[in-house]
Amino acid sequence: MGTFKHILWRVLNIVPVLLVVSVLTFLVGRLTPGDPIEAQFARDHTPEQVEVIRASYGLTLPLWQQYAKWVKDLFTAGGGLSIAQGQPVFDILLPNFANTLILTAAGVVICAVLGVVIGVIAGINHRRFPDRFAMLFVQTGSNLSVYWFGLVLIWIFSLWLGWLPVAGMESRNGGGFGDLLAHLVLPGLSAALISTLVLARFVRLGIVQESHSDYVRTFASQGVPRRRLVGKHIGRNILPAVVNIIGLEIGTLITGVIFVESVFNWPGIGTQLVNAVNGKDYPLIQGGVILVALCYLVVNLLTDVTVDALNPRLRR
Amino acid sequence: MVLTASPKTRAPRPPGRPAPRRRRSRLRVNAQVTIALLLIAGFVLMSLLAPVLAPYDPDLADGGVKYLGVGAPGHLLGTDELGRDILSRLIWGGRTSLVVALVASLASTVVGSVLALVAGLSGDRAAGLVMRTVDIMFAFPVIIVALVFAVILGPGTPVVVLSIVFSAVPYVTRVVFAEVKLQRGREYVEAAVSLGAGFFSILFREVLPNVLGQIVVYGTGLVGGMIVFSSSLSALGIGVQPPTADWGRMISEGAKVIITGNVYPALLPGLVVLVVALAFNWLGDGLRDVFDPHGRRAGR
Numbered sequence: 001m002g003t004f005k006h007i008l009w010r011v012l013n014i015v016p017v018l019l020v021v022s023v024l025t026f027l028v029g030r031l032t033p034g035d036p037i038e039a040q041f042a043r044d045h046t047p048e049q050v051e052v053i054r055a056s057y058g059l060t061l062p063l064w065q066q067y068a069k070w071v072k073d074l075f076t077a078g079g080g081l082s083i084a085q086g087q088p089v090f091d092i093l094l095p096n097f098a099n100t101l102i103l104t105a106a107g108v109v110i111c112a113v114l115g116v117v118i119g120v121i122a123g124i125n126h127r128r129f130p131d132r133f134a135m136l137f138v139q140t141g142s143n144l145s146v147y148w149f150g151l152v153l154i155w156i157f158s159l160w161l162g163w164l165p166v167a168g169m170e171s172r173n174g175g176g177f178g179d180l181l182a183h184l185v186l187p188g189l190s191a192a193l194i195s196t197l198v199l200a201r202f203v204r205l206g207i208v209q210e211s212h213s214d215y216v217r218t219f220a221s222q223g224v225p226r227r228r229l230v231g232k233h234i235g236r237n238i239l240p241a242v243v244n245i246i247g248l249e250i251g252t253l254i255t256g257v258i259f260v261e262s263v264f265n266w267p268g269i270g271t272q273l274v275n276a277v278n279g280k281d282y283p284l285i286q287g288g289v290i291l292v293a294l295c296y297l298v299v300n301l302l303t304d305v306t307v308d309a310l311n312p313r314l315r316r
Numbered sequence: 317m318v319l320t321a322s323p324k325t326r327a328p329r330p331p332g333r334p335a336p337r338r339r340r341s342r343l344r345v346n347a348q349v350t351i352a353l354l355l356i357a358g359f360v361l362m363s364l365l366a367p368v369l370a371p372y373d374p375d376l377a378d379g380g381v382k383y384l385g386v387g388a389p390g391h392l393l394g395t396d397e398l399g400r401d402i403l404s405r406l407i408w409g410g411r412t413s414l415v416v417a418l419v420a421s422l423a424s425t426v427v428g429s430v431l432a433l434v435a436g437l438s439g440d441r442a443a444g445l446v447m448r449t450v451d452i453m454f455a456f457p458v459i460i461v462a463l464v465f466a467v468i469l470g471p472g473t474p475v476v477v478l479s480i481v482f483s484a485v486p487y488v489t490r491v492v493f494a495e496v497k498l499q500r501g502r503e504y505v506e507a508a509v510s511l512g513a514g515f516f517s518i519l520f521r522e523v524l525p526n527v528l529g530q531i532v533v534y535g536t537g538l539v540g541g542m543i544v545f546s547s548s549l550s551a552l553g554i555g556v557q558p559p560t561a562d563w564g565r566m567i568s569e570g571a572k573v574i575i576t577g578n579v580y581p582a583l584l585p586g587l588v589v590l591v592v593a594l595a596f597n598w599l600g601d602g603l604r605d606v607f608d609p610h611g612r613r614a615g616r
Contacts, residue, residue: 262553
């Protein structure tokens with residue numbers, strides 16, 4: 001029962017954040033200088049018709065009613081109509097959002113696996129050659145532009161070596177799951193770059209610090225093999241923090257994914273949103289922001305709950 | 317007011333803690349800082365002297381010399397898909413990139429530090445308010461912030477600066493807040509309080525001098541990441557707009573022709589971004605060793 005209450009509390013904690021996020025997102029449309037309705041329709045409509053269109057978007061109501069209508073639309077009308085395309089925003093965004101989620105998921109897996117592997121190798125070889133090498137790699141990698149890193153990967157692995165597809169999500173004639181995986185490798189690696197290195201640094205530091213602690217020294221003095229010490233004892237102790245870091249890195253990862261989508265021509269929401277920015281299609285931007293923010297908050301919630309479940313000291 | 321109780325050095329580390337790492341020799345730290353400073357000074361000078369140094373007009377498109385490779389006669393680093401001289405564009409591009417990164421770092425460091433100092437020194441309620449606001453700011457991935465600013469302001473350089481500041485402030489605030497809290501609990505601050513020192517006296521005379529090192533270190537460390545991030549934003553098309561020469565835009569323009577095997581127009585600006593960002597990182601690391609000689613971060 002205690003656990004359930006705790007989870008409920010975490011869920012309730014999201015509500016005020018969502019409220020603030022939604023108000024800010026709503027205001028985006030109102031803060032935009034210029035009149036998108038005017039810009040889109042004035043050329044081939046009379047001023048009276050423009051007013052009718054404006055009213056159909058609900059832009060003649062008082063601000064708080066517009067907000068209420070906007071929130072209602074989010075649930076019932078697919079987030080309102082896109083100005084440029086005239087369709088409900090979520091109808092336009094959701095198919096691509098699924099692709100973005102696939103890429104993000106690939107990024108999380110790559111980040112978790114590579115980050116832990118690099119961190120462990122560096123950590124158990126503290127101050128020896130593999131550690132120095134890994135840290136040099138981490139420092140250099142952290143200063144790479146994700147966008148540029150993606151390009152370099154394309155250049156090396158697709159154009160030069162010809163191992164992996166250049167861009168897109170599937171081959172022209174389709175190709176099933178294996179084909180999708182092949183298309184995921186390079187964009188996944190680039191999107192996960194920064195988060196992977198953050199995680200690697202963190203895992204390494206965790207191992208180094210834990211190896212100085214009393215329980216590890218005791219086990220070591222009793223002849224517990226090092227493999228078991230790192231895998232079982234240290235691993236179990238830093239696991240909650242590792243999960244936490246991965247959860248926190250989702251924001252960085254989403255940012256990476258949106259950069260990477262444009263490099264690899266990935267059919268995700270990144271490209272749509274950038275186009276929407278250039279076309280001042282703010283309902284579309286608002287819908288995208290809400291989707292990403294919601295996704296991010298849900299991931300954070302899941303992370304918190306997982307961390308709590310993994311940490312027996314927090315159980316009551 | 318003569319009675320300042322600030323300690324000259326940090327308190328000794330408590331016994332029973334893991335042994336501190338061997339201090340890196342002062343010489344090595346100095347060498348690192350010197351190299352980083354030389355690199356940074358070089359790039360700043362290069363940008364300032366761009367009109368003198370650049371062999372060509374950065375926007376001059378010479379259709380007769382497209383896609384020259386590195387080392388081509390007359391064009392040291394080759395030319396891009398429009399026949400523009402890459403070296404000249406790199407030199408001019410430094411101006412926007414460096415200014416954006418420096419302005420954004422300075423702004424976010426100052427805003428974050430002020431928030432943290434006020435929150436850390438003025439009671440739980442103010443601290444709670446500031447830190448909850450910061451939490452909410454954390455709920456926006458950087459790219460979303462950038463897109464929102466871009467749709468409000470229209471794509472351009474201000475978008476880059478504002479979105480970087482908005483996303484960096486929460487980090488600065490958290491780091492500095494932790495440090496301020498730590499100092500606030502120390503005896504020398506208690507002593508000053510018990511001697512009747514006011515809010516501003518404690519802020520400026522006691523706490524600020526003791527957290528300034530950390531602030532400078534963190535702020536310096538930010539610059540590199542900001543150069544990298546702003547280049548990515550410009551590459552995406554919502555940052556610096558053409559025809560301004562900018563490293564990020566050069567990367568994205570080069571990206572369009574990389575498929576034809578012409579890799580230099582995209583490769584070279586990315587390398588420059590990497591070197592500049594690394595230089596700021598080295599400077600930040602070196603400064604930390606200077607300001608924090610006890611190496612509280614064990615195991616670095």
